[in-house]
Amino acid sequence: MTPERYATIKRVLDQRQPDLTVITDEVHKGRNLSAIMRNCDAVGIDCMHCVVPQRGFRNFRGTDLGTHKWVDAEVYDSIDQPIDKLQKQGFQVVAAHLSDDAVDYREVDYTKPTALLMGTEKEGVSSEALAAADTHVTIPMVGMVESFNVSVACAIILVEAQRQRQLAGLYNTSRMDPDRYRTRLFRWCQP
Amino acid sequence: MTPERYATIKRVLDQRQPDLTVITDEVHKGRNLSAIMRNCDAVGIDCMHCVVPQRGFRNFRGTDLGTHKWVDAEVYDSIDQPIDKLQKQGFQVVAAHLSDDAVDYREVDYTKPTALLMGTEKEGVSSEALAAADTHVTIPMVGMVESFNVSVACAIILVEAQRQRQLAGLYNTSRMDPDRYRTRLFRWCQP
Ligand SMILES: C[S@@+](CC[C@H](N)C(=O)[O-])C[C@H]1O[C@@H](n2cnc3c(N)ncnc32)[C@H](O)[C@@H]1O
Numbered sequence: 001m002t003p004e005r006y007a008t009i010k011r012v013l014d015q016r017q018p019d020l021t022v023i024t025d026e027v028h029k030g031r032n033l034s035a036i037m038r039n040c041d042a043v044g045i046d047c048m049h050c051v052v053p054q055r056g057f058r059n060f061r062g063t064d065l066g067t068h069k070w071v072d073a074e075v076y077d078s079i080d081q082p083i084d085k086l087q088k089q090g091f092q093v094v095a096a097h098l099s100d101d102a103v104d105y106r107e108v109d110y111t112k113p114t115a116l117l118m119g120t121e122k123e124g125v126s127s128e129a130l131a132a133a134d135t136h137v138t139i140p141m142v143g144m145v146e147s148f149n150v151s152v153a154c155a156i157i158l159v160e161a162q163r164q165r166q167l168a169g170l171y172n173t174s175r176m177d178p179d180r181y182r183t184r185l186f187r188w189c190q191p
Numbered sequence: 192m193t194p195e196r197y198a199t200i201k202r203v204l205d206q207r208q209p210d211l212t213v214i215t216d217e218v219h220k221g222r223n224l225s226a227i228m229r230n231c232d233a234v235g236i237d238c239m240h241c242v243v244p245q246r247g248f249r250n251f252r253g254t255d256l257g258t259h260k261w262v263d264a265e266v267y268d269s270i271d272q273p274i275d276k277l278q279k280q281g282f283q284v285v286a287a288h289l290s291d292d293a294v295d296y297r298e299v300d301y302t303k304p305t306a307l308l309m310g311t312e313k314e315g316v317s318s319e320a321l322a323a324a325d326t327h328v329t330i331p332m333v334g335m336v337e338s339f340n341v342s343v344a345c346a347i348i349l350v351e352a353q354r355q356r357q358l359a360g361l362y363n364t365s366r367m368d369p370d371r372y373r374t375r376l377f378r379w380c381q382p
């Protein structure tokens with residue numbers, strides 16, 4: 001490992017945001033999950049939370065989630081589990097959802113501990129998850145197609161969260177739990 | 192056709208932005224081109240400009256570009272053609288590119304006539320296109336992976352353009368050429 005690579009790894013770990021995450025509610029296409037992970041990495045998310053449809057479970061673990069090196073994925077089989085767990089840890093759950101009573105996604109304060117909840121490709125966020133979420137946000141659209149691709153919508157909202165957090169100085173000091181930091185550092189330095 | 196559907200079509204056409212477009216520089220994966228089109232539709236782009244790699248040409252016309260109903264695609268075989276054409280029409284060409292001398296994508300004024308140039312999946316924007324572009328913009332990232340998926344990056348920048356144009360009132364009056372408007376209206380009303 002070159003000193004430059006080591007410095008990059010440390011710089012990235014120093015900017016990880018332990019209080020920002022994504023929950024996917026039965027997003028099932030491997031390429032969408034992979035793209036969402038890539039978005040998570042880009043804004044400093046260390047771990048995402050995926051509710052995986054029963055049938056797809058085995059498939060995902062290996063190919064898309066388990067093998068990804070930079071972002072961890074915790075897998076659940078029902079949506080109440082990650083919502084409940086994160087809310088108990090003080091996270092607000094923000095559901096990305098296309099409805100008239102959702103607010104513009106730029107109106108939310110993402111400097112608070114936040115879990116962004118994304119819905120499945122066809123049906124969107126389940127009614128159970130909508131009821132449990134703290135806020136519903138929407139990205140305004142002016143076209144004929146009614147929604148963005150789920151990984152695209154996820155990125156648009158995460159980049160706004162990143163912008164707010166950058167302004168608030170949340171990327172300026174290392175905020176990850178020291179044990180977790182050391183574990184990641186060790187794993188990422190493996191070839 | 193229901194009166195509601197007709198009203199939706201007219202509302203969408205009334206918000207189309209004749210002076211906003213996307214150029215793709217050999218983006219070749221069908222699903223990326225489709226996702227980029229979906230982004231274009233969402234922010235009111237009527238027509239995009241695609242440089243298609245020689246070999247892929249026949250493939251795209253049918254499956255991804257030609258059949259899309261809401262956004263037109265003009266196809267070229269070299270990048271200087273759409274850049275030259277659009278610059279002569281008064282468009283600024285803004286290349287999305289990961290480099291140190293690129294500016295933050297939020298610093299550009301997208302209320303001017305703008306063509307957003309996206310690079311190919313592996314190599315990014317060609318050096319020829321970078322030289323011809325008026326500005327290079329970048330979306331800041333803090334992770335290990337060095338880039339976003341191309342359709343994701345495209346959406347992030349287009350949504351910023353949309354935000355600026357909404358503030359400037361550019362969605363408030365119909366701005367499309369009347370002949371083109373009538374042609375679209377007729378086509379979109381076909382079952
Ligand atoms: C392809 S969309 C699902 C569309 C589904 N027909 C619906 O009405 O919810 C998949 C997910 O992407 C997110 N999404 C897509 N476009 C969005 C938008 N404009 N605003 C907020 N979230 C969006 C939502 O989380 C949604 O559940």
Ligand SMILES: C[S@@+](CC[C@H](N)C(=O)[O-])C[C@H]1O[C@@H](n2cnc3c(N)ncnc32)[C@H](O)[C@@H]1O
Nearest residue numbers: 287288309310314315316329330338339341344
């Ligand atoms: C997958 S990237 C290509 C990466 C390529 N290795 C490079 O260095 O350009 C495909 C295209 O997405 C756009 N893109 C991806 N991430 C971006 C970012 N953070 N800022 C600006 N454009 C980006 C650019 O247009 C790029 O050419």
